[in-house]
Amino acid sequence: MADPASYRPAPGEIPTVPGVYRFRDEFGRVVYVGKAKNLRNRLNSYFQNVHALAPKVYAMVHTAASVEWTVVGSELESLQLEYTWIKEYKPRFNIAFRDDKSYPYLAVTLKDRFPRAQVMRGEKKKGVRYFGPFSQAWAIRETLDALLRVFPVRTCSAGVFNRAERSGRPCLLGYIDKCSAPCVGNISQQDHLKLAEDLCRFMGGGAEKFIANLTQQMKQAAADFDFEKAAVLRDDIEALQKAFERNAVVLADSVDADLFAFASDELETAVQVFYVRGGRIRGQRGWIVEKVEETSDAALVEQLIMQVYGEIAVNSTGDLAELEQTQHDIPRQIVVPTLPDNREKLEEWLSSIRGAKTHIMVSQRGDKHALLQTVAENAQQSLTLHKSRRAGDITTRSTSLVELQDALxxxxxxxxxxxxxxxxxxxxxxxxxxxxxxxxxxxxxxxxxxxxxxxxxxxxxxxxxxxxxxxxxxxxxxxxxxxxxxxxxxxxxxxxxxxxxxxxxxxxxxxxxxxxxxxxxxxxxxxxxxxxxxxxxxxxxxxxxxxxxxxxxxxxxxxxxxxxxxxxxxxxxxxxxxxxxxxxxTKRGKAMVKSALDGVAGLGPAKREALIKHFGSLKVLASASEEELQEVPGVGPAMAAKIVEHFAVQKDPTAGEDSLASEESVGLS
Known part of the structure; x- marks a missing residue:
């Protein structure tokens, strides 16, 4: 570590005007960029009493080996220059802001006395039902706004709810019938909980049942000449259908399945599951699992099924309402990338909990296989994101560096x-x-x-x-x-x-x-x-x-x-x-293609590169006709005939690597 006194400039050398300064370490790297209205006062503050500095500033001045400054005409110029230099040099002691947004979900807080429906991001909490993810938060709000006609559950924050409860007056949503107003006792706690549970069932795959039930009530009201009630029910049905259609249809209406996929490295595994009910994706969930021992894919699937559905088995009470929820939580099909070794026993166990047959299967083709590829891609992205967040967390990074330093x-x-x-x-x-x-x-x-x-x-x-x-x-x-x-x-x-x-x-x-x-x-x-x-x-x-x-x-x-x-x-x-x-x-691909064209008489480097760029792969080039070859600038009929003849006499022109290498820069983007 350098001694700050060794590079401290003389006080009289530093001007008293606005400017931007840079601290450099012994190798010339910029480690900190700052600005000041008065350069002399600011820079002197780093050297007068170094032991009184904050830990980060103390480390910075001892890492640096020199300081330099640039005078500017105004504070605005200093702001612009400081921003430019921070973006250019990315100094290690300057604060770096990183976006940490996650996908938004529609969440229902069933753990609360009066459950609340709201948009939630980030880590999932116990006692909260999540539906999604949605691509945008506004999509959740539009969906929820449509559903509140039929399921007027509470959506306000705790502060708004408590104020309404104290004043005895509901908020605007209570007056326009988009909230049942439990804050003022317009609905009992049990009835409001049932509304929230009905909302969860609708979002979880029970939409057809609710829509069919309301349609029957509407027809009955019309038959009884109660047209006002029928009109209200008609509007409710339209609202539910609008929300229902927001869920992407990916499979046949009869398909109820959970699709699992995972991505692994030597230390961790990322697991993703898509919940499909009535052919629509109703939700998604993911886990990061630490691998404490060598585990096969089949054993991993077995442990996954046991843990995901084991909680349902423990909490199952056997009554009719619980059985209905269990049949929703455990689907007819569980699609996995690899069959577990004890598949039959697991199916028997799941079927006994569900009260109906459940199949564990591997999808080889078709729509389920295509959707499973999407789940696998999500798992890989989740693992990558987890590792980048681990690396992006300054506390975790500091711990890892200290542990490695101590170990070595x-x-x-x-x-x-x-x-x-x-x-x-x-x-x-x-x-x-x-x-x-x-x-x-x-x-x-x-x-x-x-x-x-x-x-x-x-x-x-x-x-x-x-x-x-x-x-x-x-x-x-x-x-x-x-x-x-x-x-x-x-x-x-x-x-x-x-x-x-x-x-x-x-x-x-x-x-x-x-x-x-x-x-x-x-x-x-x-x-x-x-x-x-x-x-x-x-x-x-x-x-x-x-x-x-x-x-x-x-x-x-x-x-x-x-x-x-x-x-x-x-x-x-x-x-x-x-x-x-x-x-x-990249190097091998270029060498293979160039060597494959070496035997063509009269074919120079420029035309060879033009052929590589035009056809993109050795297989396509080898099977090209004379007319297709002449589409390349500089290749005439005679040269095209030579190239076709050259590949015709080769026994296996496509041996080795197929794809040509890209000319772009490798790994620096």
Whole structure:
């Protein structure tokens, strides 16, 4: 850590006008951007009594190694420049705002004395029935507004309800008959609860029953010449049908099914279920399950069914109303990705609870299979979102970094972690990736990819040595240049500030992670030793048990499966692997296509690239006719005939990878 006194500017050097200032660390990275009406007063406040500073500010001034400022003409200009620099540099000590919205649901708080219907987001609560999700909150409000004609349940907040209860006057909804006004005793607690339960049954799949019942009442009222009542019932039926039609019809009307799917990694599984009643999606639910042991898909499905429907079995009382609700909660069909080993016993158990036959099945084709693919996609998105939220939570990130630092016995905080992975197919097209995590978050602008050739491509250890040596040779060269032009505190113009930025590739990490075991770790450590670098820690990640191997250690470091550090290590390794595989596929695809066209006489690089861009895949190109080939700019009849003849004499033109690689940048978007 730097001493703030070592880079404190002289008080007389700092102007007393508005401006924007930047703190930089020893490697030139901007760690904090701020603005001030009076630069002298603001900057002096960072140095006068550092021990009285807030913890975050204290850490910032000790991380920084210099401070520089830019004078502006007004406070408005300082606001604009501060915003521009924060967006550009993303300083680690500036506050970052992230949107944390979730899908809205229609929720009915059955746990309350007088249940309330409302829009809810976020974590689900016990004693609340949820319906949805809806794409927009206004869709819930429109649906609920239509339903309140028939089910006038309370929708007001606790404050509004209590005020009405004290004053003895209902709110506007009570006067226009869109609320039964339990606050003033217009309806009993039991009757209001029944209204809320009827609303839940309607939203949960009992719409046809309510609509049919009201239709019968309307006809009877008309037959009795009670046309006023019939008109009210007609309007109620229209309101219910309007709300009912908002639910997407995905299957036949007779289909009642729960469709389960899940997405897993080594540590966690995300489960999603769609509830289909009467052919319509009535609700959705998701779970994140921590994998504490190796579990097969069949065993996971068994545990899932037991836990989801076990609560219904425990709470079942056997009376008629409870049986009706149970038949709604347990459908005729349960569609799962894999059949459990004891399928027959589970079906017997579920059927005994439901009072009717329940089937557990795997859908191979048709509409259910298509919908199951959507459920599986939701599960994958849920797992990705869970991991990103875990990474986005600053408390969790801090815990994971501290746990990893303690486990590896590293003295300095892990502000920057770099991870390296090698990718190839039987020693061909060898590539490597470098991904960067700062403060526990990926910094994609610092990602790098390497092509490895010659002796360095003979095996993984040689490749790892080559990559580490190349990367840190560049770092040493930039450090030498930095020593020749040391950082100084003082005033600079905005133009000079833009020119002063250093190469991000040169920043050194606190920890180097390599994908592999002791051989790869030894190769990386040897590369650092040969360069004379001794202040960078090296560790390797073994894939099978997520072990961490250290140089010269006979036994690995085993992180607890529930530790935040393990989730961080896994995420860093997976990102390095993804980036390497993407680059490797791009390189291999280009090489395969170009080699497939090498035998065509007179076909130059420009026409070859034009063919690749036009047809998109080797299979399509190989089966193209002469007329189709001539659609490519620069390919005439003679060249088209040569290409057709070239592929005709090849025994298997589509062997290997089918898709051509994209020309776009890999992984940096």
């Amino acid at each position: 016995e590293i003295a300095d905080p892990l502000l920057r972690i770099e991870c390296y992975d090698i990718s190839h197919v039987q020693g061909t097209n060898v590539v490597a990736s470098m991904v960067v995590f700062e403060d526990g978050l990926p910094k994609k602008s610092d990602y790098r990819k390497f092509s490895i050739t010659g002796d360095a491509a003979r095996d993984d250890t040689a490749s790892m040595y080559d990559v580490i040596h190349r990367r840190f040779s560049r770092y040493l060269a930039d450090q030498k240049q930095r020593r020749q032009n040391p950082l100084t505190s003082g005033e600079i113009s905005a133009e000079e500030a833009a020119e002063k930025e250093t190469a991000k590739f040169a920043y050194p990490p606190n920890l180097v992670l390599v994908d592999g075991g002791p051989p790869q770790v030894a190769a990386a450590q040897r590369a650092l030793d040969d360069l004379g670098i001794s202040d960078i820690f090296v560790a390797g990640i073994a894939k099978r048990l997520e072990e961490l191997w250290l140089p010269s250690d006979d036994f690995p470091v085993i992180l607890p499966r529930s530790s935040q550090a393990l989730f961080l290590v896994q995420r860093v390794r997976d990102e390095a692997h993804r980036f390497a595989i993407t680059f490797h596929r």
